Amino acid sequence: MKQTWIAVMVVVVAGCSSPAKKSSNEPAGGGASGAGSGSATSQVTKAARGAACEPSESDPQGSCGDGMFCMPMFPGGYCMSFCGGAGTACGDGVCAESPRAGEVCLAGCASDADCRGDEGYVCDPTWKACTMPEMLGPKIAACDEPARKRGIFDAAEEVSTAAGPGLYHHEIAAGLLPNGAIVGLYIAGGAMGAPNSLGMVRVAADGTLIEGDREFKTARENHFDPWVAVDKKGVVHAVWLGFDGGHAPEKNMEIGYARSADGGKTWTEPRPIQAVADCPAGTDGCMDKPMIAIGPDPKKKGKQIIYVSYYSEPAEGMRLVTSRDGGDTFSETSVAVLPGAYGDLEVDSKGVVHAVAVVSSPAHAFGSPDGTIQYTRSTDGGATFSEPVTVSASAEDIPFYFVNPTLGIDAKGKRVDIAYATGGPDLKWNIALVSSKDGKKWSRMLVDAGSACNHSVPNLAEDASGKVHLTWAESRGGGAIAHTTCTTSKCAAPDLVSSQPFARYSFARHAAVWTGEYATLLVDAKHKRIHALWSQVVDEDGKAVARIFHAAGKLSK
Template sequence: MKLTTAIKLGSLLLLAALASGAHAQMDHGKRMAAKAELGTAAALDPQGRLWIASKEQAAGSPAQYVVLQSSPDMGASWSAPRRIQQEPEAVAADGESRPKLAFGSQGQIYIAYTKPLGKPYTGEIRFVRSLDGGQTFSAPVTVHRNRDEITHRFESMIVDREGRIHIAWIDKRDIELAKARKQAYRGAAIYYAVSDDAGASFKGDYKAADHSCECCRIAMALTPQGKAVAMWRHVFEPNVRDHALRELTPDGAPPPLQRASFDDWHIDACPHHGPALAFGADGKRHQTWFGVRGEAGGVFYGVADADGKLGQVQQLGSAQAEHADVLVDGKTITLVWKQFDGKATAIWGRRSTDNGLNWTSGVLASSRGNSDQPHLLATPAGAFLLWRTQDEGVRILPAIPATSATGTLP
């Protein structure tokens, strides 16, 4: 990487750190401490009710919980936060980590989260479920069989069309094995587990890939055929931090790994920026990611055809853009990303209703305080933005730019 690119990247990452502070206070309920972590997940249940999962830590207390809230009116009003654990335990809910939330076809509620352990950068992937609409919750269980005090972090979860729960995470057990054998090992690994009994038990640990990046979130999406696919920042030889993807099969025998981005970004560090992934009904793969392409650094968007060939890549926003998300619904493609201008953070949106031929773009929301990453929600009324900020709390907004410019992407 050239010196000028390295300097630009350093400035970009510094601005990103300033823009994405992890601590804030939730406005509804006033249950969160003044410095609560902002990482929040959201999902709609089969009846269309919106739920969010976040972290609670009472002021002046080390006790931590995952809490659930629901809204019948897309965020206009909220239920009181409900703790899912009987006893407190550590919960990761900032940056690339946050509790994960999903639903089964019969309304089962599934929650996954990382429980940090005593040593730095170590953790366990925990799972809790409710079979009665959130009235009661199972005791937390650790998803993976490996119980070493190492990295099991940055989990992602998805439920496939057969009702199977797939949970993937970043795992460093292979680094420890390599050290014992005095062998080199780049990065970490991607492992996953699968439940085919509504979370009563999990099968695994299945390895999806060696040599993942260490701290970038994993994106997961379903193909038109309903298969679970994971995308992550990979470490290609000799130390190129591009992206890879792979189908996560229920039997732990996934098909060959595919390369998903081709920036050729040589960097001996983890950027702490994971990708986003969505599939259209036509089989095309839509993806966003953070990287450096030549002299350009920032967030990029690309579409791969049904055979996996990536087409033209577009840069989203300025060099300060970060943490993008993508959603595809029929011919409508929605993109959002976070962008800091040195004083305030804005969420930009870009939307096409004709499969990407023409786009409208503009600012969806802004805040001068700390904020979480933006997330897109698929609803019967179209795409909505979920954004949690220090000053405004949880915001649910239609992902349609209020002021926009129309045109074909360059």
């Protein structure tokens, strides 16, 4: 997920890490002020945290104290800094979480009277920090419902560490090789405004970690949203969002693509594959969220088609390009898919392409009846898609962040299953599972009905018996990954996937505790194994940071 309205905020980061500069009000060279020949020099008091300020392009700190920057998009300016695992200490303020700006150190308060109310500032009731309305995110309390029991998953293993690229790791996308091994890519996040690279995970069929801290490099400065698929020959295909510049609007954007024929050891030279019209040369901030899926060509027996979707701002929707030669070339024009950006893309055994996405906006970050989950399909190899169908219920609260619509198709290609997080600003979200045999009529149930814990970021996979496997993150016990199996009429009691509680269960984004908008669940029908890969927050020497984990289990015969 690319960066949003944090553009101005991250521009100033470089200045914050530089030596403090003199205020424009301070005489050059520290010379005498006032009339006469007195020896006293001017003493300019630097503004405190939360105070008004005015920066410039050459001096982001402006009149703010050392270690802070002036946030110009706030009325009158606002002296603040970044905090948490990707920032600095926040001893004189409150380190608060934002869904769009990471962890920010703001001025503390007890009531609105402590803030600059005449300029629109309020005392956030959750964080007790002076801010503009709706800037900060929720603080999710631990859910004290009974602990889950372990089920089919063996103990989880941390597969990325502080030795890997970046400061924190999230949004792992992985594919399954014919021999049962796994290859995955994840975002290696940096400090706000600093470059994000990609990291790589490779796991052997028996669950042994081959590598987890290797950097995947491209010519672009920043990388988001990796997505991975494996073709029938075992070739790994990967896409991601690449761009230059440390803030929005992003420059030189591309949907990057590379493939590996040796299980992720080596890769082809990364290259852009988007249709030119979806991001014309010189257009900033033009694309988002690529996804890749591979399946049989419905018109040519024995052949496969590679499908890559992504969101295009100029086209105002999800677009699709295809390759029919193993990724050597992609179509020069794209096809409209859905109006949303964030979701899932799959191809069934008959070559039908299925797509799902949330249609909403950051204004409805944590749930609103204005959001919907929409589904479409293509039966002609991606040449056209059916009219989108809304699969969420009427007036249902749909979050924008952490909703992750995810889909699967049963082994016979007769049933489509879609899961997504459902709920409103009270954060008592559950996971909805909807199913259909014709794409028009949908059954519906809640996966963990009766629970008041927060459930988010579901991931879905189908096994050979027709059962739906689901994993999700939840606030139970301070934070965990849970799993269940479902038929179209009921779900089994959920069991535990993760082996240790999260150090923090957070909805902060662009921060060291950001666990991402999606994870991976893979069913290995050949070897009767199931694999889950996800990001969870751990404590590293007192700092909360997100790392990648893997757990595997045996499927029943």
